[in-house]
Amino acid sequence: MQFWIVQTLNSLALGGLLFLLAAGFSLIFGLMRIANLTHGSLFMLGAYLGVTALKLVPNLWLAALLGGLVVAAFGGLVERFILRPLAGNALGQVLVTLGISFIVADTCLIVWGGDPIPIAAPASLQRPLVVGNIAFPAYRLAVLGIAIVTAIALHLLMERTRLGAMIRAGVDDMQMARAVGIPVSRLFTTVFCLGAALAGAGGVIGGPIMSAYPGLDTDMLPLALIVVILGGVGSLLGAFVGSFITAAIYTFGSALLPDLAYVILFLPMIFVIAFRPRGLFGRKSA
Amino acid sequence: MNRLACIALGLALAGFPLVGGDFYINLGSQIFIAAILAASLNLLVGYGGLVSLGHAAWIGLAAYTSAWLYLRLGFAHWITAPLALVVTTLIAGLFGWIALRATGLGFLMITLALSQVLWGTAYRWAAVTGGDNGLSGLTRPAPFGISIDAPAAFYYFSLTVAILAIWMMARFVNSPFGAALRGSRDESRRMNALGHNVWLVRWLSFVYSGFWGAVAGLLFVYYHKYIHPTALSLTSSAEVLLGVIAGGAGTVAGPIVGAAIVLLLKNYVSAYLERWNMLLGAVFVLIVIFMPDGVVPGFRRWWLRWRKQ
Numbered sequence: 001m002q003f004w005i006v007q008t009l010n011s012l013a014l015g016g017l018l019f020l021l022a023a024g025f026s027l028i029f030g031l032m033r034i035a036n037l038t039h040g041s042l043f044m045l046g047a048y049l050g051v052t053a054l055k056l057v058p059n060l061w062l063a064a065l066l067g068g069l070v071v072a073a074f075g076g077l078v079e080r081f082i083l084r085p086l087a088g089n090a091l092g093q094v095l096v097t098l099g100i101s102f103i104v105a106d107t108c109l110i111v112w113g114g115d116p117i118p119i120a121a122p123a124s125l126q127r128p129l130v131v132g133n134i135a136f137p138a139y140r141l142a143v144l145g146i147a148i149v150t151a152i153a154l155h156l157l158m159e160r161t162r163l164g165a166m167i168r169a170g171v172d173d174m175q176m177a178r179a180v181g182i183p184v185s186r187l188f189t190t191v192f193c194l195g196a197a198l199a200g201a202g203g204v205i206g207g208p209i210m211s212a213y214p215g216l217d218t219d220m221l222p223l224a225l226i227v228v229i230l231g232g233v234g235s236l237l238g239a240f241v242g243s244f245i246t247a248a249i250y251t252f253g254s255a256l257l258p259d260l261a262y263v264i265l266f267l268p269m270i271f272v273i274a275f276r277p278r279g280l281f282g283r284k285s286a
Numbered sequence: 287m288n289r290l291a292c293i294a295l296g297l298a299l300a301g302f303p304l305v306g307g308d309f310y311i312n313l314g315s316q317i318f319i320a321a322i323l324a325a326s327l328n329l330l331v332g333y334g335g336l337v338s339l340g341h342a343a344w345i346g347l348a349a350y351t352s353a354w355l356y357l358r359l360g361f362a363h364w365i366t367a368p369l370a371l372v373v374t375t376l377i378a379g380l381f382g383w384i385a386l387r388a389t390g391l392g393f394l395m396i397t398l399a400l401s402q403v404l405w406g407t408a409y410r411w412a413a414v415t416g417g418d419n420g421l422s423g424l425t426r427p428a429p430f431g432i433s434i435d436a437p438a439a440f441y442y443f444s445l446t447v448a449i450l451a452i453w454m455m456a457r458f459v460n461s462p463f464g465a466a467l468r469g470s471r472d473e474s475r476r477m478n479a480l481g482h483n484v485w486l487v488r489w490l491s492f493v494y495s496g497f498w499g500a501v502a503g504l505l506f507v508y509y510h511k512y513i514h515p516t517a518l519s520l521t522s523s524a525e526v527l528l529g530v531i532a533g534g535a536g537t538v539a540g541p542i543v544g545a546a547i548v549l550l551l552k553n554y555v556s557a558y559l560e561r562w563n564m565l566l567g568a569v570f571v572l573i574v575i576f577m578p579d580g581v582v583p584g585f586r587r588w589w590l591r592w593r594k595q
Binding site: 029033034035037082085086089090091092094095096098099100101102103105106107109110218221222225226228229258259260261262263265266269270273274277 | 337339384387388390391392394395396398399400402403404405406407410411412413414519520521524527531561563564566567568569570571574575578
């Protein structure tokens with residue numbers, strides 16, 4: 001019983017982290033039509049910035065905020081000065097994001113070294129929550145809560161605000177959006193910063209669970225890709241559902257069949273691609 | 287002129303081991319392997335317009351299959367080699383069937399995700415792949431009883447395979463089927479309207495590309511006599527793609543030149559500092575921004591302009 005509860009919680013916490021990562025990835029892909037391959041590196045950069053921020057501020061949530069802001073600023077610079085001049089050349093943009101991801105990964109290695117750096121959970125959440133004779137890791141519950149709150153906030157942003165309406169318009173029909181006077185260029189930067197901020201903050205929040213280590217980027221990027229392939233491009237609901245499916249498969253796969261966890265990840269992807277190439281909730285195919 | 291250049295190049299390549307030291311001969315062998323790999327990816331990127339970020343999968347699959355069969359089942363090389371090619375090509379068929387549900391960036395994402403799944407499996411499935419230790423204790427085959435253990439012998443072996451592979455791939459792209467592939471890249475809807483099965487053309491090209499990737503993978507494992515999960519990593523796929531794009535996708539010579547540049551760069555940089563990933567990333571960014579159609583087309587344009595004057 002304990003095993004199933006703990007693994008379920010693990011998978012829910014990982015799902016929450018994946019959502020923070022994949023929501024931005026999916027929105028950027030949906031709006032700008034580019035697969036931002038730096039996204040895994042932004043997550044890792046966030047985790048490392050969290051390590052440094054925790055030396056300056058004592059609070060993990062504050063560190064997550066700081067990490068998110070710095071990564072958002074970095075993302076904004078990349079979008080404005082590197083991706084923008086390549087507008088219209090989607091392949092070039094994707095290759096550039098790949099190049100930048102290598103640069104970021106190597107820079108992190110230079111700055112923070114090659115050993116994994118653990119990040120402590122806030123003291124108040126370190127003790128497990130005990131109900132009856134079953135212990136729940138409190139921090140993982142908190143991560144799940146943050147992800148759900150973020151999902152609701154993003155949903156409200158997308159459905160209830162002017163900005164969200166513009167983003168939806170851009171995802172559905174870029175040329176019409178431009179034609180009716182939506183400042184698409186500014187929208188690109190906004191969404192890119194938003195996605196980067198979510199990934200960066202996600203890296204810090206994920207720190208107590210995964211810690212910061214070289215290779216975190218290449219561990220997370222494929223998971224984000226699989227989430228988006230499953231859920232569909234440009235759909236928040238798709239990113240949300242896809243994150244929890246992917247996390248559940250990955251967590252239970254790792255626990256029950258540790259050798260083949262990655263192979264098992266591949267199965268839902270085959271099913272979705274075979275029967276619904278645009279993903280479960282995609283508005284259009286990738 | 288062109289034929290003369292070919293003969294000169296052939297003589298230079300054949301005579302190189304007589305003058306070069308072992309270090310350079312080994313470098314030459316590695317360039318031939320990288321050239322086959324880049325040429326096979328070029329079939330998709332250059333002629334099919336399908337940018338794959340998972341080409342390292344073929345290296346890894348062929349190398350691991352052949353190594354595993356040799357070490358665990360004790361099969362001889364003449365059985366492991368064809369089996370590795372068959373297994374890899376079959377998996378290429380499966381991956382192609384999945385990845386070609388999409389084109390463009392969807393295709394890129396799926397190939398990347400699939401190859402990362404293989405990479406993760408190579409790390410985790412230690413019972414089969416040796417995990418982070420990799421598989422060592424391998425040997426080189428002796429085709430027709432000729433040992434290729436010496437650097438020069440392996441050089442000629444890989445040169446022969448590379449010439450055969452590149453000739454076959456050049457014939458492939460210049461055949462009517464190659465024309466159909468280029469047509470599916472430029473005008474997929476018209477090709478459909480003309481009665482071509484665009485999906486099938488792409489899938490067959492994907493499988494063919496995977497097959498030559500597997501050949502390169504066999505040479506790779508024979509050269510190193512060792513295989514480690516990093517051969518399957520995203521960095522490794524990115525190196526191949528960088529070679530294709532830097533040299534000039536969609537030309538026969540481009541990817542070969544590009545692969546050689548990437549390999550030389552990697553070897554020289556690794557000798558002096560450990561920042562290969564940083565440099566790889568920077569070169570990627572610079573090539574895309576400043577030389578998007580590659581070195582070979584760039585120089586050809588320059589050469590034509592110079593001839594005109």
